[in-house]
Amino acid sequence: MKNSPRLSTLNNAGTMLLRILFAAVAAFPIVFMLVSSLKPDTQIFGDMSSAAAFLPVGNISFDNYAAVFDRVPAARFLINSIGISAVTVVLGIFINSLCAFALSRMEVRGKRVVFTVILATLIVPFQTLALPLVWWVNQLPYFELSGFSLEISKGWLDTYQVQIIPFIANAFSIYLYHQYFESIPKELDEAARIDGAGWFKIYRQVVMPLAGPATATVAILTFLPAWNSYLWPLMVVQSEELRPVMIGIQYFFQLNVSWGEVMAYASLITVPVVVLFIAFQKSFINSIASSGVKG
Amino acid sequence: MNKRFTRILATSITAAALVSSLGACGKGSASATSEGSNEITMWTHNAGNVEELAAIQGVVDAYNQSSDAKAKIKVQAFPQDSYNDSVVSAAAAGKLPCIVDIDGPNVPNWAWAKYLTPLKLSTDLSANLPSTVAKWEGETYAVGHYDVALAMLARASDLKAAGVRAATIEQPWTEDEFQDALTKLKALGKWEYPLDMGTAGSGEWLPYGYSPLLQSFGADLINRDGFQTADGVLNGDKAVEWAKWFRGLADQGFMATKSGKDSTQDFLNNKSGVLYTGSWAADKARASLGEDLVVMPTVDLGNGPKIGGASWQWGVTEGCANTDAAMDYLSYSLKPENMAAVAKATGTIPATEEAAALIPEFAEGGANRIFMDFSRKYAVMRPETPAYPFIATEYGKAVQDVLAGADPQGALDKAVKAIDANIKSNGGYKN
Structure with a gap:
């Protein structure tokens, strides 16, 4: 039985209304953050019990943003986080896809065991590894160019690489790539092989170009924890000039907290994440959906 | 496709190169183990606290420029x-700096863990507020420029409207007076809750803010005779009485949970x-x-008003390669003008009368002088035992459980059981 056009319009309107409602619920915290970042503290608290909390009304200014840069070297922290996250993402895509490719396409004895062991690491929470890892990274050799001579010292603490290298290899990224590569017909490899391609050529010219959605997902899933990284830099970085953005948020929690500044800083560090998600959202959703079906 | 992948590969190689270059330019300053004798590092918890950090940097700069300086001090904030986590991680890696600041009650724990070495200063500390000098097992391990004091704030106009007298240091509110004051203030109908006890607070606020109330009832966080058990002290009749009273403030609608x-x-x-x-x-x-x-003193709940003693203090680490310079700097920083500069920047109570005399608000007759009086008269040190951080955590949980409606006796018994087990498992925290 077909619905009447009137009923169908009502249904559509209802669905749309529900969507708007869900979107509004999801957007409220972000709107509140952005709006509050423009208000003085007294007004933030004063507006709290009315709809004005979500509207840029009253005493609006960019004073909180100016104060953020007085309290925190925000530009430095942002540059650090962008650099650390970008390098982690790019190297993560390369290393994890290579690993997944080997596990998916190559006939290597024991690869199932290796894959299982890699997956098993997913159940170990990082917090349990953090302190031993601090000890380990402090034992690693450090190479530094001093003029024309190469100096070797011990310990990676208080460096950029200690914030990057431990997070390049990622079991979940390997799993995502592996699942995606499994969906790419192996006949393509064989055809390429007949044309004289080696493993690396197959990887870079056949498989990877078809794995765009997986790459987008891995990019986002690697970027987010790198951007949000808090515990690890707290433990391994002492110099202010090397700190990432998330450590900066703690700068605001003094005895008398300036909530307007907190909101301004939170807005500043949220923008890059939102931009990244908007840029990749189609591929991200595609990949999550497809790996969910196939996984 | 080929070009696309070549781009990805090129980007990866660039990224790898970037890691190396970041590594080359991104090595932070030296930590303790690599510190030379001419520069020592000092850690402070003040990142983001612009005023206090500037005051400390000012003291450091003055020391660095003085001709008697035994080393150059470098401040890392x-x-x-998250400060304690950073210190614990650095200690695990053997990378503690020479000078650290420490929240006063944690000093015994850090001394017991061998993070700190006893202070040997050229400054006489006998005139300092007792709560600004941290001792453990007869040795002084840390000293502070200032202290803070708990108090109650109100509007004179509200008290007058409710017909309630303002509490004074000579005559603080008793438990009954407090009850009466809250009843009358609530009757004004101006607020949903007339009292704000900061119950949304967490971390060190819970023991700092609420254990003095427990102590004013006659209970304590631990039996201070040997610091080996909390049994009968944290879960005795007086402690239960405190918990019921505290929960009662919420039940009567005087404060929010x-x-x-x-x-x-x-x-x-x-x-x-x-x-x-x-x-x-x-x-x-x-x-x-x-x-x-x-500004009023806290309530006398039977044993006089009590407030927590000890704020942030300075200590020297055991692995410091230039202890002599570290001690020299600390002695320098304790000059009255330096203590006054820090206390003035932070609005805190200067550690000595000499320093207080340099700050109009804390000099005799100053608006904040009353806090110095509170500190001298009411301050109780949080238990000077290495078990304190654990005790503080367990007590904090008990406070939150009581506020959430848990049975007071049960909540306190649970805390005592955990504290006693912890002390036992650490061999009594003997040195």
């Missing part, structure tokens, strides 16, 4: 909430009539309320 995130701001926005807070809120409140602000 960390955010307060979870206050707003910023109690001071709520008080200034007239969302509460009496604010239980510390000296750090006074300047902001005075700027907003002016003459209408009343």
